[in-house]
Amino acid sequence: MKILQNVGEYFILMGRTFSEPTKASLIRKQIVFEINSLGLGSMGIITIISAFMGAVITLQTASNIDSALIPEYTVGFTARQSMILEFSTTIIALILAGKVGSNIASEIGMMKVTEQIDALEIMGVNSASYLIVPKIIAAVFINPFLAIWSMFVGISGGYLVAEFSGVVSTDAFIEGVQLDFKMFSIYYALIKTAVFAFIITSIPAYYGYSVKGGALEVGVASTKGVVTSSIVILIANYVITQLLLI
Amino acid sequence: MIELRNIHKSFNGKQILHGIDVVYEKGKTNLIIGASGSGKSVLTKCTVGLIDPDQGQVLFDGKDFTNMKLDDKKDIRKKIGMLFQGGALFDSLTVEENIKFPLRMHASMTEKEMQARVNFCLGRVDMSGINDRYPAEISGGMQKRVGIARAISLNPSYLFCDEPNSGLDPSTAILIDNLIKELTEEFQITTIVVTHDMNSVMEIGDHVIFIHEGHKHWEGTKDTILKTTNKELSDLVFASELMKKVRSLG
Numbered sequence: 001m002k003i004l005q006n007v008g009e010y011f012i013l014m015g016r017t018f019s020e021p022t023k024a025s026l027i028r029k030q031i032v033f034e035i036n037s038l039g040l041g042s043m044g045i046i047t048i049i050s051a052f053m054g055a056v057i058t059l060q061t062a063s064n065i066d067s068a069l070i071p072e073y074t075v076g077f078t079a080r081q082s083m084i085l086e087f088s089t090t091i092i093a094l095i096l097a098g099k100v101g102s103n104i105a106s107e108i109g110m111m112k113v114t115e116q117i118d119a120l121e122i123m124g125v126n127s128a129s130y131l132i133v134p135k136i137i138a139a140v141f142i143n144p145f146l147a148i149w150s151m152f153v154g155i156s157g158g159y160l161v162a163e164f165s166g167v168v169s170t171d172a173f174i175e176g177v178q179l180d181f182k183m184f185s186i187y188y189a190l191i192k193t194a195v196f197a198f199i200i201t202s203i204p205a206y207y208g209y210s211v212k213g214g215a216l217e218v219g220v221a222s223t224k225g226v227v228t229s230s231i232v233i234l235i236a237n238y239v240i241t242q243l244l245l246i
Numbered sequence: 247m248i249e250l251r252n253i254h255k256s257f258n259g260k261q262i263l264h265g266i267d268v269v270y271e272k273g274k275t276n277l278i279i280g281a282s283g284s285g286k287s288v289l290t291k292c293t294v295g296l297i298d299p300d301q302g303q304v305l306f307d308g309k310d311f312t313n314m315k316l317d318d319k320k321d322i323r324k325k326i327g328m329l330f331q332g333g334a335l336f337d338s339l340t341v342e343e344n345i346k347f348p349l350r351m352h353a354s355m356t357e358k359e360m361q362a363r364v365n366f367c368l369g370r371v372d373m374s375g376i377n378d379r380y381p382a383e384i385s386g387g388m389q390k391r392v393g394i395a396r397a398i399s400l401n402p403s404y405l406f407c408d409e410p411n412s413g414l415d416p417s418t419a420i421l422i423d424n425l426i427k428e429l430t431e432e433f434q435i436t437t438i439v440v441t442h443d444m445n446s447v448m449e450i451g452d453h454v455i456f457i458h459e460g461h462k463h464w465e466g467t468k469d470t471i472l473k474t475t476n477k478e479l480s481d482l483v484f485a486s487e488l489m490k491k492v493r494s495l496g
């Protein structure tokens with residue numbers, strides 16, 4: 001029952017968010033700010049995690065192939081497919097749900113309990129639109145770039161492992177990376193990323209927005225925002241994959 | 247002038263406001279006093295439409311605000327300035343940007359005109375020169391004053407102040423009270439001030455209403471309040487030793 005109520009409230013808030021837009025000049029400034037903070041602020045963590053994941057996938061695959069029948073390029077192929085299809089999209093989205101999601105829920109929740117949202121409303125501003133739209137637009141725009149960056153860094157990480165550990169030759173690795181490459185898998189990844197970006201921003205925003213009380217409730221909202229958006233990402237991942245790939 | 251008619255409000259089955267009627271006049275400072283939790287903030291929020299009353303009407307200069315279309319409501323809101331109990335400055339913006347915010351939203355001013363307006367408003371609350379600080383970098387009393395500067399930036403016709411001087415030292419508190427009164431008289435604003443502070447009542451109480459357990463229990467002025475025979479009101483007014491002394495002196 002509680003879930004149904006939350007879902008209902010979420011859609012009502014989204015309705016309010018996308019009705020009667022705020023002055024373009026104000027929103028534009030906010031979008032630039034959010035691209036900076038949500039997007040570029042996550043570059044560091046994405047770079048580190050992607051490089052190590054690419055490296056580990058390469059090591060794992062290489063060390064698990066002991067049959068001579070399996071060609072060496074499989075390692076590069078596996079690294080590429082894992083990064084593009086799942087790691088740089090879904091796993092990165094889950095990590096961002098933790099980082100960006102808790103940020104958004106607590107920022108908006110804090111504004112709620114300190115009456116800043118009331119102050120916006122009193123000034124005749126649609127607070128939902130003013131606060132949430134720039135975050136959604138910024139994330140939906142910048143996260144696909146982050147995903148592409150993550151793919152690049154991950155595969156490079158794999159390449160460096162090939163270069164320095166010798167578990168697989170670099171020529172075979174590159175051959176695997178290029179093997180049977182379909183542009184569609186990139187489109188699939190970018191569509192997923194954009195959908196996930198919407199989830200990561202809008203769900204925590206909803207939890208922040210519905211905070212009542214004080215700092216304690218802001219903490220609870222932030223946790224709920226992260227957990228719920230993570231679960232919704234996993235479900236959405238399944239649905240999108242079913243729709244696009246099968 | 248703002249008129250409240252029979253305002254009722256409950257939360258989760260618990261009734262907070264039991265049918266409040268009151269008229270706030272223009273050019274006067276109208277004070278709402280009452281114990282903590284008596285419903286002063288809820289009444290104020292019902293008046294400005296941040297909370298929808300369950301029953302009753304609010305009229306702004308004769309216009310029924312409660313049942314107005316959203317667009318018309320917005321037009322009234324542009325004329326409302328409000329200082330919230332906690333200040334409610336936007337903490338991601340500097341003091342200057344906070345005061346410019348309503349101007350950017352509703353006024354068609356050039357950057358230069360806005361700058362001049364910001365400096366004027368800051369000067370008015372005695373806070374010149376802190377334009378580039380963030381709310382977290384200034385004290386609570388300074389935040390209150392900046393909150394007032396923001397509330398008056400659009401030259402409001404209606405000014406709401408929820409506990410403008412709580413947490414301020416006595417001399418700053420009186421300064422703020424007098425500032426509110428001056429602005430009210432100078433610009434003929436309909437001003438509503440929520441307060442606990444008996445000093446404020448004595449300084450600026452042109453019109454005072456006393457809220458007790460969600461009822462309007464008493465109504466009068468700073469001159470009549472000291473002679474009250476109302477039990478609950480005297481408990482509030484003469485709670486302190488100082489006020490008891492004042493009473494005993496007649």
Ligand SMILES: Nc1ncnc2c1ncn2[C@@H]1O[C@H](COP(=O)(O)OP(=O)(O)OP(=O)(O)O)[C@@H](O)[C@H]1O
Nearest residue numbers: 257258262280281282283284285286287288289331
């Ligand atoms: N949004 C809300 N949901 C539920 N209850 C509320 C809400 N807002 C206020 N209340 C309740 O209404 C009552 C009156 O609150 P209000 O904030 O108006 O008190 P107040 O007179 O302003 O007190 P104070 O002087 O401490 O600010 C309190 O019991 C409070 O718990």
Ligand SMILES: [Mg+2]
Nearest residue numbers: 286287331408
């Ligand atoms: Mg209050």
